[in-house]
Amino acid sequence: MSNIIPIASDHAGFELKSKLVPYLEEKGYKIKDMGCYSSESVDYPDFIHPLAKEINEGVFPFGFIMCGTGNGVSMVANKYPNVRCALCWNKEISSLAKQHNNANIIALPARFISFEDAKEIIDSYLNNKFEGDRHQRRINKIPIK
Ligand code: RB5
Numbered sequence: 782m783s784n785i786i787p788i789a790s791d792h793a794g795f796e797l798k799s800k801l802v803p804y805l806e807e808k809g810y811k812i813k814d815m816g817c818y819s820s821e822s823v824d825y826p827d828f829i830h831p832l833a834k835e836i837n838e839g840v841f842p843f844g845f846i847m848c849g850t851g852n853g854v855s856m857v858a859n860k861y862p863n864v865r866c867a868l869c870w871n872k873e874i875s876s877l878a879k880q881h882n883n884a885n886i887i888a889l890p891a892r893f894i895s896f897e898d899a900k901e902i903i904d905s906y907l908n909n910k911f912e913g914d915r916h917q918r919r920i921n922k923i924p925i926k
């Protein structure tokens with residue numbers, strides 16, 4: 782599995798994505814920027830489906846997505862059976878998204894958090910570990926049989 786981090790947004794998340802890409806690159810991560818590429822209005826599913834499909838197929842272990850609220854992008858991503866996308870608006874939520882949910886996509890509400898918030902959210906996701914055990918049992922029960 783690739784160690785590249787895919788990242789995608791719509792126009793509402795574009796500015797935040799533009800700041801997060803160099804932030805992550807400076808930390809040593811390789812990034813696949815899957816768009817969008819300007820603040821011109823676009824439809825978030827057009828950019829999130831390609832990223833979520835690759836997470837679903839195991840091409841990348843995890844990714845970051847953002848739109849105005851984080852809700853639209855989460856809804857798209859969570860259509861994929863192997864995706865567990867968590868909408869995170871603070872670092873405690875993103876720590877738990879890794880520790881308890883083993884989230885493989887983090888969705889950020891770009892219009893409701895600062896860049897400082899976003900960095901904390903992403904760092905705490907990256908710096909935490911899935912706890913397994915009872916949380917794995919619960920994750921196993923998520924798919925519709
Ligand atoms: C775009 O205006 C906005 O609807 C979108 O970024 C997102 O918040 C949708 O859920």
